[in-house]
Amino acid sequence: MNHKSSILIILLIIQCLAILVVSQDFDFFYFVQQWPGSYCDKKQSCCYPKSGKPAPDFSIHGLWPNYKDGSYPSNCDPDSPFDESKISDLTNKMQEDWPTLACPSSDGLTFWGHEWDKHGTCSESVLDQHDYFATTLNLKKQVNLLQILTDAGINPDGEFYNLESIKDAIKGATGYTPWVECNVDGSGNSQLYQIYMCVDNSGSHIIECDVLPHGKCASKIQFPSF
Template identity: 55%
Template sequence: MKMRNSSSIAIKFLMLVTLANICVSQDFDFFYFVQQWPGSSCDTQQGCCFPQTGRPAFNFTIHGLWPNFNNGSYPSNCKSVENSFDESKISDIIPRAEISWPSLSCPSKKKNSTNSDNMKLWKHEWGKHGTCSYSVLDQHAYFDFTLNLKDHIDLLQILLNNGIKPDGEMYSVEKIREAIKEGTGFEGGIRCNTDASGNSQLNEIVLCVDKSAASESFIECPILPDANCPDDVEFPIFYESPLIDTA
């Protein structure tokens, strides 16, 4: 009886290990590359906080690189011991990430700080999304590749070239989509949030990237994220810039 019970326990253990490995190595179909406009993140009821490195540059910033499935669902938190977040693995690209991938989230009231925490954001993005791309990108490659995507397409300049400026005015979502298509060659997803007064504003722009993570591997989105925008949205001011003529 004891031997039979031991065998049963061993089989169950092997099944659990196999299932755990399947979860960790779960495949995906493509990436969402998500950039956000800091002015929209800050112009909400919650507001925003800047990191100790100071106010982010006058540009779109990275929200994340997210593995997705063609049916609209996505894997998350595919953690294991080997792919747990390690700050030392990205030490050489932290200066780039501080510019292009800053945190705007305010710390909890328990913390004696008014600054956001970049490392906390990066740890979250790697833990929730990056770990699910581990078969393609290890931790360093995940952050480096995402930063390279940001460098390759300048969304703000694309919009400015089409007369769409962060000046607090209203713009047609369709015109924004057309500008992205013209400037990148691909259709982009538009995501909105609301300001403190309840007005809809341009918050995020989503482009799709091939799962191979090859250089400059933007693709047409198999499925675009849910649109939550009205026909016209505000493009809020982040701060005054010589690039923008608000007259």
């Protein structure tokens, strides 16, 4: 084997490894929605996006590929950076359903870019950039958490509700068990912060979770207003 052939083989191996890294498999997604009243009711506070104060509704945090062993891939393809032009037709809906609350106030592009670069690039084998965001918006339409909870008499009114009642209401409406993440406000109250649902690795269907994140809520948690 001559020197040129050796170099060619090495380059082919590198290319194959790069393809494997970009399209690595994962087992399922976490679809995560957050309650803005709890996000803002913490030490760091929050900043409304440049488009104005979001509606008092659960908003999307992200769609995150995960493995059944509890680990997850991240930043899978540095050669596929976020490109806002690819989601120009989704921007208005994303400002409504996927607003940023981070400070300083912004238009959301940094937030969405972070979600794509860290999580979306790891799902490119099934969802390109446009499909990743469109799929996530569609999942929110399928799982209207605020409607589900208010229908069960669980309202964002600053009152405390049983954690199990919240889970039961969501499971009763969707057929699947959610995972609830809490945060703690300045007074030490455990609050309803984020709700995780599991989605199959095509991004099409809600499924039962095989593995749940770590963390614990109090048995009664506050549902703050926004």
